[in-house]
Amino acid sequence: MPIQHETELYMPVKSFFEQQGFTVRGEVRSCDLVAVRDEEEPVIVELKKTFNLPLLIQAIDRLAHTPNVYMAVEMPEHGRASHGLAWNDLVRLSRMLGLGLLTVRFYKSRKPRVDLMCEPTPYTPRKSAVKTARLLREFKERSGDYNVGGSTRRKLVTAYREKSLQIASLLHTHGPLSTKRLREHTANPKVTTMLQDNYYGWFERVERGTYKLSARGAAELGDFAHVIGDTPPATQG
Incomplete structure (x- = not known):
């Protein structure tokens, strides 16, 4: 049952801390709830009805008073977090900021339930050497900056796509080539694997160890003229 006002969160959260031996007061120096033990x-x-940016900023400001800062929000009936995010995302964000997170679920015929999603503990990000x-x-494997940051629903020029374009351009210019020749031209040790995987559908096998540009590859080369330079008119694969 959706709440109408964030003040409805106060009593359930107050009870939650009182059961742990805290003395609780509301609206102490602009803080919604203060508990002392x-x-x-x-x-x-x-307290906020939903998890949002103003709540985060408010909670971060409270860290100047104490490291023990929680955010409390309603758990909707459908159980989903706000803004299309997963609760795990909100928990991870809260932990990264050193904040605790509580959810309050309201029922028609029984008392609200308060769940502790995470404690307000100092957070040190774990760096992943593999991801770095x-x-x-x-x-480093990209030759230039061919993507506009923030783009969506566009074909991005990744290092893999650049290497595929390099192969496709050579096949377009010279016709069918052996994997050995392509490896020599590109200095790419993974040429054979890329041709066999044919991720973009740009290559066709002519015979063992020899490939040509497919019709699709010839047609799509023009989409990446800014990467490989002026592209000749598409030819049949």
């Missing part, structure tokens, strides 16, 4: 650092909870190496390899 013994001599521990205070807990601050910011892949990123740098892709960057």
Whole structure:
């Protein structure tokens, strides 16, 4: 049952912390909820109907008061997170910012349920040497900047596509070539594998170890003239 106001989150969250031995007060120096237990650092909870950017900014500001900052949002009936994201995404984001996350699910005939999604603990990103190496390899293997950042639904010029274009351009210019000749022209040790995989459908096998440009390859070369230079008129594969 969707709530109408974020104040409806207050009592369930207050009860959640009181059950853990905290004393809770609402609206303390602009903080939605403050909970204190013994001599521990205070807990601050910011309440919002949905997970959004203003909530994140508000919670980050509260870190100046205490490292124990939570965000509390309603768990919708359908169980899906807002903005088309998965709850795992929101949990990961919260952890990266050192924030805790609570969800409150409301029912028609029973008490609301509060679930702890993550604690507000300091976060140190784990660097992946493999991912870094892949990123740098892709960057270095591209010959230029042929993509506009933020593009969607466009054919991106990756390092793999560049290598495929290089092969296709040679086949377009010289006709059928052996894998040995193509390897010599391109200095690409993976030429044979790329021709066999034929990921873009640009190549056709003429005989063992020899390939030509397919009709599709000839037709699509023109789409990448800015990468390979002026492309001759397409020929039949």
